[in-house]
Amino acid sequence: MGKGDARAESRVVLLDNGSVNPDSVLAGRKLAEALSNRIGEPVDLVSVAHSDRIPAEDLDGISAQVWDAYLAAMAESGVGEVRVAPLFFGPSYALRKAKKLAAAVETRESHLITRWADCLVSEDEEEGILSKILSGNINQVLNTIDRGNPPPRVLLVDHGSPFPEVTERRNLAAGRLARVLGSRVEGIVACSMERREGEVYDFNEPTLERALEGARKEGVKRVILSYLFLFPGRHAGTGGDIDQICQSHGWQESELLKTELIGFSPRLPELLQARLVALG
Incomplete structure (x- = not known):
């Protein structure tokens, strides 16, 4: 980000959770560039945390930006407004933390306003762009399966969250996806990669592990794992947590x-643009 860009009156931010995986940050930058091309103004990829631990040499020589330092730089440079497109499916802990940081900066720096677009799963739309993305990914897999076989069950898996509002968004996405796919699949089961212990977190059920066990017990012959994840990492990447869970339950490729x-x-990028347009 050059000095001229930093002194613009308004900035657009693509805000993600952050990762220590350089590939995730580089993929995020490509997404920010694609969004920039759609809206006709610069878009800064910023992470809530973690990404600043990656050496700059692993990121094409450009250090990752993290939210607290970014806000401080924008306030110092006189930026008046930051519009944020969250790369979050729901109001997660990291997104809540980011909003609190922004509110604290606004209290100190009265000239800086942060405006927030909706999450990727919106309560205000029906079978919108995200449903089409998910169904498109699933249809690509379905097209490789012999139509003579029984329809597969889809497991829509997310990380799991201590906040029921996040799980509600995932379940909302699953219901919309079921309406779009119809009889092409046996059904849609929303599940969590992991969950915290205690009854208070039972809203995360079923976990991916229990969803796989349930499918086996119910005689389901084939399962499609639909990722509610953005980029490869220690959870959704090759050999990551989800792969290990699947392998431990004996499901063949x-x-x-x-x-x-x-x-x-x-x-x-189209979905993110729609979120920014709705923000106004």
């Missing part, structure tokens, strides 16, 4: 098929 990650969809 021909029985358990996986979709592409959402972050690589060519329609994701």
